[in-house]
Amino acid sequence: MSQDDRKYAKSHEWAKPDGDVVVVGISDHAQQELGDITFVELPTVGQVMEAGAECGVVESVKAASDLFAPIGGEVVAVNDALEDTPELINQDAWEAGWILKLKPSDLGQMDALMSVADYDATL
Numbered sequence: 001m002s003q004d005d006r007k008y009a010k011s012h013e014w015a016k017p018d019g020d021v022v023v024v025g026i027s028d029h030a031q032q033e034l035g036d037i038t039f040v041e042l043p044t045v046g047q048v049m050e051a052g053a054e055c056g057v058v059e060s061v062k063a064a065s066d067l068f069a070p071i072g073g074e075v076v077a078v079n080d081a082l083e084d085t086p087e088l089i090n091q092d093a094w095e096a097g098w099i100l101k102l103k104p105s106d107l108g109q110m111d112a113l114m115s116v117a118d119y120d121a122t123l
Contacts, residue, residue: 002027002120003094007113009070010122014094015113018101021076022110025098026058026067026089029123034060037086042078043100049073051109056099058089071109073102 002008006016012030016023031037041057049055049069056067078100082088089097104110114122 008119015070073104077101
C-alpha cells in the first residue's frame, strides 16, 4: 500500500515535500516488481534536471530500471548509503531507501503528480 504523505509519478517514483526540498524515492510496488536490488546509480549533487528527466538507475537481479525526476529542480543530496547497501530500497522504500533530494524549480509541479488514491488505482 502506498503512503498518503507524498505524490506519485506514472513511472513509480514518489515525491515528498520536506521543508524547502522534495525527497524522491521509488514506491514499494516498484521495488517489489524489481526484486532484490543490487545497485543504484545516483545523480550528482548540484545536477539540475527537468521533470521527467532520467536521474539514475536501479538494478536488480531481474532488470535495470531508469529513474526519472518527478519534478524539476537541483539535486541537493543523494542517499550515499545506497552505494554500499542498495537493498535499503527493498527493506524500506518509504524512508531509509530514499534516493535523492531536490530543491524544486517550481513546487507547483507537484500538482501534476498523482495522489495516493490515483496511484493505487493504476496498480
